[in-house]
Amino acid sequence: MKKLFTLILLLSTAVTVYGQEPLTFRYRHDVPVSTPAGELAAPWSGGFNTPQFSTIDLDKDGQQDLFVFDRQLNKVFTWLAVQESGKWQYRYAPEYEVFFPADLEYWVLLRDYNCDGLQDIFTSSPLGIRVFKQEQVAGGQLKFALAEEALFYNENQVNMQMNSADVPGIVDMDGDGDLDILFPEFSQGYTLELYRNTQAEEGLACGTLAFEQQTSWWGKITECDGCNNYLFNAYCRVAAPLHTGHSGSSILLLDLNADGDKDLVMGGVQCENLVLMENEGDATNALMRSFSPVFPATNPVAMPLYPAAFYEDVTFDGVPDMLVAPQATQDLVNINFENATWLYRNAGAADQPDFEYVQDDFLQGQMIDESEGAFPAFADLDADGDLDLLLGNRTAYRAGVYGASLSFYRNTGTATAPAFELVTDDYLSLRSRQLVNLKPAFADMNADGATDLVLTFGEKKANTARVVYLPNKSAKGQAVAFSFAEAQEVQALRDGDSPAFADVDKDGDLDMLLGRSDGSLAFYRNTGNAASPAYVLENRGLGGLGVDFSRRNLSPAIADIDGDEAFDLLVVDDSGQLRVYRNFTKDLSGTFTAEAELLENDLTEGLQVSRFGRGLSLAVAPLGGEGKLYITVGTQAGGLFLLEQTGGNLSNPAGPTEGLTLSVYPNPADRSSSVGVRIKATEPVTLHLYDTIGRLVYKAPGVFGKEHGLPLQQFKAGMYIIRATSKSGEHASKKIIIR
Numbered sequence: 001m002k003k004l005f006t007l008i009l010l011l012s013t014a015v016t017v018y019g020q021e022p023l024t025f026r027y028r029h030d031v032p033v034s035t036p037a038g039e040l041a042a043p044w045s046g047g048f049n050t051p052q053f054s055t056i057d058l059d060k061d062g063q064q065d066l067f068v069f070d071r072q073l074n075k076v077f078t079w080l081a082v083q084e085s086g087k088w089q090y091r092y093a094p095e096y097e098v099f100f101p102a103d104l105e106y107w108v109l110l111r112d113y114n115c116d117g118l119q120d121i122f123t124s125s126p127l128g129i130r131v132f133k134q135e136q137v138a139g140g141q142l143k144f145a146l147a148e149e150a151l152f153y154n155e156n157q158v159n160m161q162m163n164s165a166d167v168p169g170i171v172d173m174d175g176d177g178d179l180d181i182l183f184p185e186f187s188q189g190y191t192l193e194l195y196r197n198t199q200a201e202e203g204l205a206c207g208t209l210a211f212e213q214q215t216s217w218w219g220k221i222t223e224c225d226g227c228n229n230y231l232f233n234a235y236c237r238v239a240a241p242l243h244t245g246h247s248g249s250s251i252l253l254l255d256l257n258a259d260g261d262k263d264l265v266m267g268g269v270q271c272e273n274l275v276l277m278e279n280e281g282d283a284t285n286a287l288m289r290s291f292s293p294v295f296p297a298t299n300p301v302a303m304p305l306y307p308a309a310f311y312e313d314v315t316f317d318g319v320p321d322m323l324v325a326p327q328a329t330q331d332l333v334n335i336n337f338e339n340a341t342w343l344y345r346n347a348g349a350a351d352q353p354d355f356e357y358v359q360d361d362f363l364q365g366q367m368i369d370e371s372e373g374a375f376p377a378f379a380d381l382d383a384d385g386d387l388d389l390l391l392g393n394r395t396a397y398r399a400g401v402y403g404a405s406l407s408f409y410r411n412t413g414t415a416t417a418p419a420f421e422l423v424t425d426d427y428l429s430l431r432s433r434q435l436v437n438l439k440p441a442f443a444d445m446n447a448d449g450a451t452d453l454v455l456t457f458g459e460k461k462a463n464t465a466r467v468v469y470l471p472n473k474s475a476k477g478q479a480v481a482f483s484f485a486e487a488q489e490v491q492a493l494r495d496g497d498s499p500a501f502a503d504v505d506k507d508g509d510l511d512m513l514l515g516r517s518d519g520s521l522a523f524y525r526n527t528g529n530a531a532s533p534a535y536v537l538e539n540r541g542l543g544g545l546g547v548d549f550s551r552r553n554l555s556p557a558i559a560d561i562d563g564d565e566a567f568d569l570l571v572v573d574d575s576g577q578l579r580v581y582r583n584f585t586k587d588l589s590g591t592f593t594a595e596a597e598l599l600e601n602d603l604t605e606g607l608q609v610s611r612f613g614r615g616l617s618l619a620v621a622p623l624g625g626e627g628k629l630y631i632t633v634g635t636q637a638g639g640l641f642l643l644e645q646t647g648g649n650l651s652n653p654a655g656p657t658e659g660l661t662l663s664v665y666p667n668p669a670d671r672s673s674s675v676g677v678r679i680k681a682t683e684p685v686t687l688h689l690y691d692t693i694g695r696l697v698y699k700a701p702g703v704f705g706k707e708h709g710l711p712l713q714q715f716k717a718g719m720y721i722i723r724a725t726s727k728s729g730e731h732a733s734k735k736i737i738i739r
Helices: 002-011 094-099
Strands: 024-027 033-035 051-056 065-070 075-084 087-092 108-111 120-125 128-134 144-148 169-171 180-184 192-197 211-215 221-223 230-232 249-254 263-268 274-277 307-312 321-326 342-346 355-359 375-379 388-392 396-398 401-403 406-411 420-424 435-443 452-459 464-470 488-493 498-502 511-515 521-526 535-539 555-559 568-572 578-581 597-601 606-609 617-621 630-634 640-647 662-665 677-690 696-699 705-710 718-726 731-738
Touching: 051 108, 051 307, 051 321, 065 108, 075 094, 108 169, 120 144, 169 249, 180 249, 249 307, 263 307, 375 630, 388 435, 435 498, 452 498, 488 511, 511 555, 555 617, 568 617, 578 597, 640 731, 662 718, 662 731, 677 731
Parallel strands: 024 597, 033 420, 375 435, 375 617, 498 555
Antiparallel strands: 024 640, 051 065, 065 075, 075 087, 108 120, 120 128, 128 144, 169 180, 180 192, 192 211, 221 230, 249 263, 263 274, 307 321, 321 342, 342 355, 375 388, 388 406, 396 401, 406 420, 435 452, 452 464, 464 488, 498 511, 511 521, 521 535, 555 568, 568 578, 597 606, 617 630, 630 640, 662 677, 677 696, 677 705, 677 718, 718 731
């Protein structure tokens, strides 16, 4: 490895002179994962906890695709509708997520408000409701622009203030062609307020957002404290000490009986069911007199906490179906988030639906989903020469027990082409101990040459958190042997902290970096020895990474990500970003410099900052073989994203591809040369040229070819990365120095 590294340095005429090659990664969706139920169709799609559903044509092919916003994760998911074997289905397509605003939160609904046939965005704002307009763009890419920072009524005098815990109803209530808005009154939420769009009545241009408050007591419904506690044309009795009202309601408005008005399907923050209220008034003046707590009538919704219903066609028959998912922002009860997306197919019509229960894991059943939280770690547990996956979680409700556990996925592939199979979801039988935030890691903690299992966890009953390690008692070359009864104490922690172990100070033993729930990174020096570690806090904000509430729940990993034989630091946090700090051990007293534009996007032909959501963790492992690194990111929703490194690793300069190779001549090359540079590939490719910070600076014209020319006069002197892509999607890259 050292010889290869030295050779690369010589051939590239000293990378440090021209800057480092940019680190690049791409999503991998095709690494197989199977469970006892069969192979998962979309294992690496991140999981859902509290999804909200809308449809939108992402790729402008005339077919509606699926947009999902998860309230807990604060994350957008995009799924393309694709046909396979003549059947429509959804395929996770994260490359579209970057086109949506990065600061969406609480709730997001897509609606066309300006009659252009394009879905626009309605979302939460500190002032109530924000609106983004989708713009027409040449080439068909998505683009949104802020249209309204807040919506107002009464001649734009008062903003529509709403509780961020609510999910509003945004539909055409009165059939006049514009969108009206219904949501609970802000201060207590006893009643529903209807904001009527007056665009049509005033003869204004379509897309004008002009509202009046038509009523502060829509349908004469009063929601009182508790579950299924509604009054009609009456007010709640005030209970001592003035405890009434609510803290969250979801609203779905639809015509259930083809009578031309909107009926109400409503969920409450304290409730497990949806309630149905039929409108006995009309489209202009709603009137409700009763409710049914059982909806739908057959296989009714029974969700542990705060269900919300969404009305979208997801079965590709042209008729909207009903999707139901929880909207809880925290686990107040034992929620089974693994089965929290219920699909009811509409066997009727849009204005007279007949809901038939289909499943309780729509899309979730295709993914790795550990319920709440996912904390990955890799090691060769069965001693067969490849890396297996051990996956912890925050909690899961399984077999009647609510607690954290470890899932063991055996690598049934090879050391260079992984494939994972779930063996057990309770490795070491830890679920009954009722732990929380169970985070595995692997390190040789006692210097005996064997890989030990490090566990970080909280204890519900004691309300504490700690790090322990389980010594590996197996003989060399045998499968690991761990026992929780032999756990050795390492450190007491705050709940939510995440450790990583490496010889940071280069004294021959393992030190500890601790990502904390407040966003800081602490350095604990090992003042013991390699066989008997003892950790002492030395720096509460290593590298300048101090308390930062916009980046809570920092999770670190340590690896040589660029192949220069020095430790690099990788972190994720509640910003959703993956960041890399290269060679961080060279100056432990200084301020680290981050690289965040790491993720390839073929649609934008450049690199982007990641948007993984909240409650993240990560692991780095050479799943493609030596020098071929993958990053696995765990989410609060219990799922995983898998990234393959495609550039920036000196020990693997050609990236992940084995068959595709490039030759570049001359290299280095002179800008003044009239000959230019010739690039040859072993199979037909297209070419892109990036600078050292990941910006696309040149795209070769024409079709796929084995030979390409690169004109030099238009480029500044420096180092660039040539990136080749074959017809099969394989990649190869080469550095070129232009003088």
